[in-house]
Amino acid sequence: MAKQKEKEEKTNVMRVLEAAGIPYTPHQIPLSKDSPLDGVSAAALLGKPPEQVFKTLVTQGPKGEHFVFVIPVAETLDLKKAAKAAGVKSVTMLPQKQLFPLTGYVHGGCSPVGMSKAFPTYFAEEVILVDTMLCSAGKIGHQVELRPNDLIALVGGEIADLIVS
Template identity: 40%
Template sequence: MAKKKQSGGTPATVALDRAGVRYAVRSYEHDPAAQSYGLEAASALGVDPERVFKTLLVQAEDGLAVGIVPVDALLDLKAIAAAMGMKKVAMADPALAERSTGYVVGGISPIGQRKALPTVLDDSALGFDTVLVSGGKRGLDLELAPQDLLTATRGTTAPIARR
């Protein structure tokens, strides 16, 4: 997989370029009427939804945290809380998520956020050579190795997805 640079890029691509991480830019025409941004991406890019991951923010006891799960799954709040050593978490308010990350809902990338947040990637990602995550705007995904995603986010893995 060749490293592709984008003119100007997004904070996510800039962060990956700075870190020397190999990735591929995968873009598609976003449909504003799409019911699910993640499933739209999987369909438009012709990729199994199990390989396309969505970025969700949770409100933890001591601030925000990031959960990354397949687009065809739900984030198990008890599982991510346990993975972070906490009793409970709740989904973050979308406006707070946007302010914290610098991205818009539907385009929140786990990479290149304004502030580094604790991040947990569902362990199913480790079963693939590459996965796709938002590149920082709707209609833009980045394909990279799960280990590179973990390196870029300083994340950990745990079984946090629920089907």
Template identity: 40%
Template sequence: MTPAIRLLESQGIAHQVTSYELENGSGSYGLDAARALALSAASVFKTLLAQLDDDRLVVALVPVDASLDLKALARAAGTRKARMAEIATAERTTGYLVGGISPLGQKKRLPTFIDEGAMSLETIHVSAGRRGLELSLTPNDLIALTAARVVDLARRGSLCE
């Protein structure tokens, strides 16, 4: 059981945990999860860590079929620039390995931003804290648990990240 699952259970939040086999994938853990679980890529969100120009770390959640607009994230966080956090920093800060970083149950609670597309979904799917393990819950529950701000962060067909 991961910290993310323990958090949901301790709070009595309705959720579902699904596991899947990791095979020779696309190199994108989120897209691989969507394919393995036969889910719409627009409903599976990846958890990304970014570092702002004032050195604060923030969490951003966007659909796995989109990229993160770092400029939009920086604006939402009240700074001018954001860049992706180093892998070692992301893993050390969250307590999870890249490809399995959950927005829930992280070692250090960070400001969290979620793409507004989540609000059109009945169920959102995020990592449960381990590669090959996915959580399903309502967007409102995820937002409440992470104190996330809902903003326009996702870009399709761009090279933002």
């Protein structure tokens, strides 16, 4: 008897993209308990350059407001540049324990698409250098590849200078 093809798991991010009519390619990272979960390792496992794979970071402003920043996985968010982009005096990284209650996503599976609530979202200007980008599909080990302009338009994002020089 032929082995049945494994059904591809659809995440909420994929459903949101489909509902918006945005084409994407799903990717799954082969994970084991020994697999490193950092973005650069994920890019290598996907066979993609790190400049094409983006991570989603959530910050908090001085009045408790929240901002989302999407930057290449090998880069570091410059908090001063991030605050300037968001138009606030300062931002700090959101404590990891607050991520799931705020966004509905766990650390390592946070996506700018489909958060529990829409937050102002900023993309590192390096996003314009790639034809397609990968970001989390909302679950650890799952990524979606799509055109940056489609994603930016979907989340109402802005492009800004965000990474440490």
